[in-house]
Amino acid sequence: MNTQLNELEAKLQKLVNGGGFRNWRAIFDIGVEFGQCLQQQGIQSYDPDLWKRLDEKRTEARLIREAVDAIDNFLLILVQKSIKEYITKNGSWSIDKGSLSSEYEEFDAGTTSKYCVQILRVDMTQYGGVFECTFKVVGGLAKLFKKHKISEQFEVLIENDSGYGHTTINRVDLVPNSVSRLHCYVMNNNNWELDQYKDFLQVISKDFVFCLMED
Numbered sequence: 061m062n063t064q065l066n067e068l069e070a071k072l073q074k075l076v077n078g079g080g081f082r083n084w085r086a087i088f089d090i091g092v093e094f095g096q097c098l099q100q101q102g103i104q105s106y107d108p109d110l111w112k113r114l115d116e117k118r119t120e121a122r123l124i125r126e127a128v129d130a131i132d133n134f135l136l137i138l139v140q141k142s143i144k145e146y147i148t149k150n151g152s153w154s155i156d157k158g159s160l161s162s163e164y165e166e167f168d169a170g171t172t173s174k175y176c177v178q179i180l181r182v183d184m185t186q187y188g189g190v191f192e193c194t195f196k197v198v199g200g201l202a203k204l205f206k207k208h209k210i211s212e213q214f215e216v217l218i219e220n221d222s223g224y225g226h227t228t229i230n231r232v233d234l235v236p237n238s239v240s241r242l243h244c245y246v247m248n249n250n251n252w253e254l255d256q257y258k259d260f261l262q263v264i265s266k267d268f269v270f271c272l273m274e275d
Contacts, residue, residue, distance in 0.1 A: 120254060127257035128246055132214075134265050136242040137272060138175045139195060139216055142167045143239060144232045145174075155191055155218065156226035157184040163226075164193075174271060176201035180213065187225060191218040204264050214244035 146153045146167055156163040162182035172178050181194040193216045197205050205212050219238045220227055229238055246260070265272070 123254050124252075124257060127254060127261065131246050131257065131261050131264075132242045132244055134261060134268075134272075135177065135195075135197075135214060135244055136216070136239070138177045138268070139242065140235050140239050141271070141274075142171050142175045142177055143229065143235050145171050147229060147232050147235070152228050152230035154226065154228040155179075155182045155193065157182045157191065158225065172198050175268075184220075184225065188220060188223045190220055191227065193218055200267065201264060208260055208263075209249045210260075211245040211248065214242060217241040 143153050146165065149168075150165075153165055154163075155165070164179045164182050167175075167178055176197055176199045177195055178198050179193060179195050183192040183194070184190070185192065194213055195216050196202070196213045198212075202212050216239060218227070219240075221238070222228075227238075229235060246257070250256070252260075
């Protein structure tokens with residue numbers, strides 16, 4: 061790369077480092093300078109190194125989000141299967157957000173031993189709105205979360221079909237639609253690389269392969 065292009069690359073990098081992506085005029089002006097420089101030197105095609113690095117960062121960020129989503133989805137399946145098992149055993153599963161406290165039907169020892177999740181609390185930002193439930197991992201799964209410095213608690217949003225402060229799910233086939241959003245805090249305490257998120261999922265899911273294959 062010649063000196064003039066180097067200088068323009070440095071100018072562009074300085075603009076980005078200073079949060080200049082919102083300064084469209086400055087970006088346009090640098091683009092014009094690049095165009096004039098390339099025209100003068102007869103260069104037909106040129107892709108600034110900065111764009112390449114930014115593309116790589118965006119790709120890495122997307123892949124990390126997908127890896128985190130896969131961890132969330134793994135936990136979501138454990139929650140869904142726990143609720144389905146509760147319904148199969150008891151006929152229905154209910155949660156309630158009272159004015160001062162919350163009530164919920166906990167999974168029994170057999171279910172928590174199998175799927176390693178348990179409900180802790182039911183919240184609701186707006187009465188009649190979605191249920192914001194706090195769950196936790198238990199048993200061997202909790203030990204793995206502690207080992208990797210991941211919060212043992214996670215959030216599950218449950219649809220409110222009743223429009224009140226309580227809801228009951230009485231059919232197994234309704235569980236996937238009612239319980240479909242989950243967020244754990246795997247990114248909060250760790251600045252992991254992509255492979256570390258993938259490795260963590262492999263570690264926490266390896267003992268659940270057969271039960272996750274169950275219908």
